[in-house]
Amino acid sequence: MRNPMRLHIRSPERLRVRVDPVACDAFGFCAELLPERVTLDEWGYPVVDGAPVGTALFDLATRAVAECPRRALYLEAMTGDR
Amino acid sequence: MTTDTQRHIARLLHTGSVGLPAPDLASHRNLHGPVTLPSHDDPTWSAVLRAEVAASGLTGRGGGGFPAAVKWDSVLRSNRRPVVVVNAMEGEPASSKDRTLLTWSPHLMLDGAELVAAQSGARSVVVCVADDCHDSARAIERAVAERTRAGSPRALSIERPPARYVTGEESALVSWLERRDARPVVRVDKSVPLRVGRRPVLVHNAETLAHVALIARHGSTWFRQLGTDDAPGTTLVTVSGAVRRPGVVEVELGTPVEEIVRRCGPTDPPSGFLVGGYGGTWLAPELGSTPLAPGPLARVGASMGVGVVVALPVGSCGIAETARLARWMAGESAGQCGPCVFGLPAIAGDFELLAAGRADAGVLARIDRRSRSVVGRGACRHPDGVARMVRSVLTTFAVDAADHAAGRPCGGHRNRSVLTFPTASAPAGGRS
Numbered sequence: 001m002r003n004p005m006r007l008h009i010r011s012p013e014r015l016r017v018r019v020d021p022v023a024c025d026a027f028g029f030c031a032e033l034l035p036e037r038v039t040l041d042e043w044g045y046p047v048v049d050g051a052p053v054g055t056a057l058f059d060l061a062t063r064a065v066a067e068c069p070r071r072a073l074y075l076e077a078m079t080g081d082r
Numbered sequence: 083m084t085t086d087t088q089r090h091i092a093r094l095l096h097t098g099s100v101g102l103p104a105p106d107l108a109s110h111r112n113l114h115g116p117v118t119l120p121s122h123d124d125p126t127w128s129a130v131l132r133a134e135v136a137a138s139g140l141t142g143r144g145g146g147g148f149p150a151a152v153k154w155d156s157v158l159r160s161n162r163r164p165v166v167v168v169n170a171m172e173g174e175p176a177s178s179k180d181r182t183l184l185t186w187s188p189h190l191m192l193d194g195a196e197l198v199a200a201q202s203g204a205r206s207v208v209v210c211v212a213d214d215c216h217d218s219a220r221a222i223e224r225a226v227a228e229r230t231r232a233g234s235p236r237a238l239s240i241e242r243p244p245a246r247y248v249t250g251e252e253s254a255l256v257s258w259l260e261r262r263d264a265r266p267v268v269r270v271d272k273s274v275p276l277r278v279g280r281r282p283v284l285v286h287n288a289e290t291l292a293h294v295a296l297i298a299r300h301g302s303t304w305f306r307q308l309g310t311d312d313a314p315g316t317t318l319v320t321v322s323g324a325v326r327r328p329g330v331v332e333v334e335l336g337t338p339v340e341e342i343v344r345r346c347g348p349t350d351p352p353s354g355f356l357v358g359g360y361g362g363t364w365l366a367p368e369l370g371s372t373p374l375a376p377g378p379l380a381r382v383g384a385s386m387g388v389g390v391v392v393a394l395p396v397g398s399c400g401i402a403e404t405a406r407l408a409r410w411m412a413g414e415s416a417g418q419c420g421p422c423v424f425g426l427p428a429i430a431g432d433f434e435l436l437a438a439g440r441a442d443a444g445v446l447a448r449i450d451r452r453s454r455s456v457v458g459r460g461a462c463r464h465p466d467g468v469a470r471m472v473r474s475v476l477t478t479f480a481v482d483a484a485d486h487a488a489g490r491p492c493g494g495h496r497n498r499s500v501l502t503f504p505t506a507s508a509p510a511g512g513r514s
Binding site: 021023024025042045076 | 267268270418419420421422424425452455459460461
């Protein structure tokens, strides 16, 4: 679900933040912008909590995705079984 | 399954093949009987084979344990013909089942590969053998040449990716076939098949394909005569450590771990078992009665992996073995993902201090925290395997670990390593 055009058709309750670990270079902007869902490990790499983004955090989450210098952060639709 | 401990099982590793050069195509057909392959796409035949393999309950023998027939469905939606990739990379240092199978019986595996190709409409089969496995590569080259001369309707070829731990990971292998580095790739949606060019890829472990070749001949009922209801059939297991006859044995799924070791002539009662592989699980001696099958292993926190059992000799130090293991595994990272690049060496460093009895008071808590932290945060499962392995040490050798942490290392940490480690010859995954 990396195509932002498709995001609006998903409810924020069914979206979660994910990290592409290969692309990530530990800039840490995501944890600054979205501390409710992203924390940093001892080496500065993001740890996402896997919880739904939710309506309240949706704007912050899309901003965190857009601001990542490595384009490593994305929103993913949660499937029913997870 | 039977409890007859002396029963010799030889489905894949036929006794006629032990110690002899690999049989040529004619003697292979004499030994196993012919296999029927349609000359062109035949949906009815494909459906029958799929149903038979599904009914057999065959699961992948490369570590994933995914139902083989279900994997075939993943390429159905594409309108391009798939490519069948045989994964005989065997990056796991404690395993030699694939090279044993390929040297002893290359045609059985190739039968399976051609069956899967015919089932899925693939016209090409690529066999991947690591660049340091010369014996199995020679056996496969000879067998492929024979089949090509005999007029196989499919293009059979061999690739020699670099021998590294993570190269055998499906997406790393496909990446190599795509002429990129042999490093794992992030897959956002795993139900979408990997591709070489525009063709979807079916990757199967070599042993899985050999089982397919036998199921096509003898049927699913025959396959299920051995093993358990939940885990039917046989599997190849590589046994090493405190045994007189280390090597590959074929066992029924559900055979207790200690029984498998017993078959290889244990030198002394093991003080623990490493099950699954280097990213597997340490089991205490009293868990030796656990049946080698996915369900029972899962209940003790372990998994089949690639069918590896290492018996730890009495007097060896599980902590020291793990320190060496963790350091080697850290070096086998493809070097792509931060949690793996920084987390694994940090864990290994703590284990080295722990083994020598020179760690600070917080070491066990730190290992525990870091090994939890790296799980699920890599492109592949490499950090997850290391995390599971080190965490199993802290429960299986809990008393030892506490002694080491208190500055009282056992004498065993200076013993020779039970585990063997290939020396890295090339940077991880690079195309040099």
